[in-house]
Amino acid sequence: MFGLGFTEILIILVLALILLGPQKLPDVAKQLGRGLRDFRKATDDLKGQFEREMYAEDVKRTQPHVVAPPTAAAPVQAPPPAPAPPASADNVPGLDAALVEPPPAPPPAAPGAAPDAGPGKPA
16 A cells, blocks of 8 residues: 555554544544545546546547438439450450460370370380
């Protein structure tokens, strides 16, 4: 409590008893308790008010302002789409490579036949 150890608090209480006397010490303790309670209440009220104001700011920022979209008297029709231009190598990148025909695949080997050794390889 307030960074004081048990011995420091005990010394303060003994000094208060010596300085104030046994008749005034209970009254001073009551007044000190009331003062601390009032101080705590005031700080809690201030803290609560501060948090309410901060929360109200957050709520104001997060609430979207909904504005109704304008309504037209008659529906607006979109213009018909323009026809797409024909594809050519000028306007489609990589079209010339896509149009090249792949080389023909080799015919499948007959079952039971030896695999083709290929040119330059022993059979």
